[in-house]
Amino acid sequence: MVQNGDGDRVDNAFDDDAIDENDPNQKGSKLREEEISVERAFENQEVPSWRNQLTIRAFFVSLVLSILFSFIVMKLNLTTGIIPSLNVSAGLLGFFFVKTWTKFLEKSGWLRQPFTRQENTVIQTCVVASSGIAFSGGFGSYLFGMSERIATQSSDTTNIKNPGLGWIIGFLFVVSFLGLFSVVPLRKIMIIDFKLTYPSGTATAHLINSFHTRQGAKLAKKQVKTLAKFFSFSFLWSFFKWFFSGGDDCGFDYFPSLGLKAFQYKFYFDFSAIYVGVGMICPYIINISVLLGGILSWGVMWPLIEKKKGDWYSADLDESSLQSVQGYKVFIAIAMILGDGLYNFFKVLSHTLSGMYYQIRDKRRENVLPVGQGSSSSPQLSYDEQRRTQLFLKDQIPTWFSVGGYVAIAAISIATLPHIFNELKWYYILVIYLVAPTLAFCNAYGCGLTDWSLASTYGKLAIFTIGAWAGAAHGGVLAGLAACGVMMNIVSTASDLTQDFKTGYLTLASPRAMFVSQIIGTAMGCIVSPCVFWIFYNAFDDLGKETSEYPAPYAIVYRNMAKLGVEGFSYLPKNCLMLCYIFFGSAIVINMIKDFLGKRGRFIPLPMAMAIPFYIGPYFAIDMCVGSVILFVWEKINKAKADAFGPAVASGLICGDGIWALPASILALAGVNPPICMKFLSRATNAKVDALLGS
Numbered sequence: 001m002v003q004n005g006d007g008d009r010v011d012n013a014f015d016d017d018a019i020d021e022n023d024p025n026q027k028g029s030k031l032r033e034e035e036i037s038v039e040r041a042f043e044n045q046e047v048p049s050w051r052n053q054l055t056i057r058a059f060f061v062s063l064v065l066s067i068l069f070s071f072i073v074m075k076l077n078l079t080t081g082i083i084p085s086l087n088v089s090a091g092l093l094g095f096f097f098v099k100t101w102t103k104f105l106e107k108s109g110w111l112r113q114p115f116t117r118q119e120n121t122v123i124q125t126c127v128v129a130s131s132g133i134a135f136s137g138g139f140g141s142y143l144f145g146m147s148e149r150i151a152t153q154s155s156d157t158t159n160i161k162n163p164g165l166g167w168i169i170g171f172l173f174v175v176s177f178l179g180l181f182s183v184v185p186l187r188k189i190m191i192i193d194f195k196l197t198y199p200s201g202t203a204t205a206h207l208i209n210s211f212h213t214r215q216g217a218k219l220a221k222k223q224v225k226t227l228a229k230f231f232s233f234s235f236l237w238s239f240f241k242w243f244f245s246g247g248d249d250c251g252f253d254y255f256p257s258l259g260l261k262a263f264q265y266k267f268y269f270d271f272s273a274i275y276v277g278v279g280m281i282c283p284y285i286i287n288i289s290v291l292l293g294g295i296l297s298w299g300v301m302w303p304l305i306e307k308k309k310g311d312w313y314s315a316d317l318d319e320s321s322l323q324s325v326q327g328y329k330v331f332i333a334i335a336m337i338l339g340d341g342l343y344n345f346f347k348v349l350s351h352t353l354s355g356m357y358y359q360i361r362d363k364r365r366e367n368v369l370p371v372g373q374g375s376s377s378s379p380q381l382s383y384d385e386q387r388r389t390q391l392f393l394k395d396q397i398p399t400w401f402s403v404g405g406y407v408a409i410a411a412i413s414i415a416t417l418p419h420i421f422n423e424l425k426w427y428y429i430l431v432i433y434l435v436a437p438t439l440a441f442c443n444a445y446g447c448g449l450t451d452w453s454l455a456s457t458y459g460k461l462a463i464f465t466i467g468a469w470a471g472a473a474h475g476g477v478l479a480g481l482a483a484c485g486v487m488m489n490i491v492s493t494a495s496d497l498t499q500d501f502k503t504g505y506l507t508l509a510s511p512r513a514m515f516v517s518q519i520i521g522t523a524m525g526c527i528v529s530p531c532v533f534w535i536f537y538n539a540f541d542d543l544g545k546e547t548s549e550y551p552a553p554y555a556i557v558y559r560n561m562a563k564l565g566v567e568g569f570s571y572l573p574k575n576c577l578m579l580c581y582i583f584f585g586s587a588i589v590i591n592m593i594k595d596f597l598g599k600r601g602r603f604i605p606l607p608m609a610m611a612i613p614f615y616i617g618p619y620f621a622i623d624m625c626v627g628s629v630i631l632f633v634w635e636k637i638n639k640a641k642a643d644a645f646g647p648a649v650a651s652g653l654i655c656g657d658g659i660w661a662l663p664a665s666i667l668a669l670a671g672v673n674p675p676i677c678m679k680f681l682s683r684a685t686n687a688k689v690d691a692l693l694g695s
Contacts, residue, residue, distance in 0.1 A: 050510035072658030077140030094123035126521035133525025179493030196448025205506035234656025246674035266617025277653030279627025293610030294618020339587030423475030440494035
């Protein structure tokens with residue numbers, strides 16, 4: 001029996017001595033249990049203490065990988081906003097680097113502590129926590145949406161706060177840790193009592209467990225070689241493409257592969273390895289949905305609306321004005337995003353409430369005393385469950401520590417944030433922090449049921465509520481965007497931590513080690529992510545513009561959400577509001593049909609994914625669909641090999657292209673421009689150019 005600090009008891013429900021070896025039923029049951037048991041494969045390995053799971057080498061590797069993944073996430077943030085799960089890559093690369101290092105030390109006779117799956121889990125947790133700040137920090141959404149570059153595109157020159165490395169780091173440090181402390185007291189309820197699945201955390205744990213078996217280590221070695229091969233190819237290909245991009249609309253990124261007319265409406269394959277890799281990781285329905293959204297918007301709607309120039313909007317307006325066709329692109333996308341987000345918010349909330357009701361009801365039934373000794377209201381724990389539960393409850397994080405930490409950080413934040421954002425009053429922040437623990441729990445619980453974090457949806461709710469509360473005259477746009485950042489960071493880190501608790505539970509990593517690793521990873525992210533963004537911001541003068549290599553599409557979307565919440569619908573172009581209503585309702589109806597059809601609903605497109613290309617175009621969707629086709633054909637030829645090496649190939653393509661952003665930024669900062677401009681012209685345009693040059 002183990003007794004934890006809260007007074008809970010865990011009885012040793014699985015006892016080898018209680019099995020009669022002469023009873024064939026019991027003996028067969030034991031053999032079957034041993035066949036499927038994961039922990040029996042590791043029962044001869046000692047589980048290190050929580051302090052020994054936190055090694056210097058683990059955090060050094062985590063820092064290196066955090067920088068790598070922060071560049072990848074930042075590039076995706078500033079281009080399309082589609083960010084696939086990188087947990088597999090983090091676990092695989094963490095295993096490879098530390099395993100290589102420990103093998104070298106072992107041969108030299110200097111190895112003091114072997115590499116364990118618990119240490120591998122610490123690395124994965126730290127890396128994901130750090131790179132997660134690159135998303136929740138709002139560098140491609142609410143935070144960049146405050147800048148003058150984005151404000152000028154939304155015809156709004158007020159409510160501006162340009163990025164500054166100092167205040168961004170300070171802001172992230174005072175808002176990024178609250179979510180961690182808010183859900184720590186509920187860890188046992190989430191993992192042990194409610195047995196929430198957390199699919200991503202569970203899959204990562206199974207991956208890490210497999211790495212540390214003999215067969216798994218061999219496969220991991222092959223996977224790393226595959227990842228390295230495609231990493232090198234992707235990096236060198238990006239380097240090669242750079243040479244031909246010396247000017248506006250130059251290079252392979254602007255190759256009119258589907259024809260010049262299609263290119264005019266952004267239908268082309270741009271030879272981007274990173275989106276081919278993303279397409280191989282994302283489910284098929286995501287890629288198809290993005291392509292359908294691109295066809296609907298850029299293939300049908302925008303050409304038709306452009307024909308209404310002079311009727312629906314003035315012909316004298318610049319194309320970048322929100323009073324022109326640009327307004328339809330932005331606000332119809334916002335309507336679909338809000339419709340999908342609100343539907344899934346209420347869907348997950350209803351699942352959360354009903355799930356909690358049934359969990360509590362079943363728990364009460366289990367506490368009823370059995371009528372006879374031979375009856376039992378609860379199933380017998382397996383060996384794996386018994387061992388995992390025992391160790392999960394061993395190293396407790398005191399409730400007073402988490403509550404005190406939340407109150408202390410909240411007090412510091414309430415005192416600090418109004419100095420960073422004058423428009424964000426202290427009582428706005430106090431209200432957010434009073435309701436945030438409930439919303440953090442809902443998001444963490446819903447993520448455990450559906451593997452779906454609704455952090456951005458909670459952030460959008462904060463935009464509208466706080467922005468409307470502040471009002472246009474008192475900087476409501478900036479207040480709403482800042483409130484979005486506060487809320488997003490709390491609920492996002494809360495779901496991330498509970499996801500990691502599940503991973504730690506399945507790998508026997510201590511909850512204390514998970515919590516400390518998450519804290520250190522978050523601290524790394526609060527420094528690394530702003531520095532990475534600062535490199536992009538200073539290296540590319542056109543960052544955030546629609547024609548840029550890094551258009552940051554969600555920055556203008558979030559800013560216009562804030563403006564919409566403060567000023568209402570008065571400045572929308574003609575018939576735009578009607579179209580917004582139609583697409584808002586369509587998003588809800590599509591989701592309802594999808595859920596009503598059950599398993600057959602997996603063929604129905606996702607409105608959120610369809611909305612992404614409305615503003616930036618469908619070119620990246622074509623890349624993603626190419627990735628899907630590659631994976632589909634591979635699975636038809638050899639499914640086992642595709643399942644084993646597909647994620648490694650995709651990760652290599654993503655990492656190679658993503659890390660090229662670092663040398664590309666350094667070259668741009670140094671004033672080194674690509675030497676060649678490769679452009680593609682129509683025959684008629686080329687004849688005019690020849691005639692001009694000839695004269």
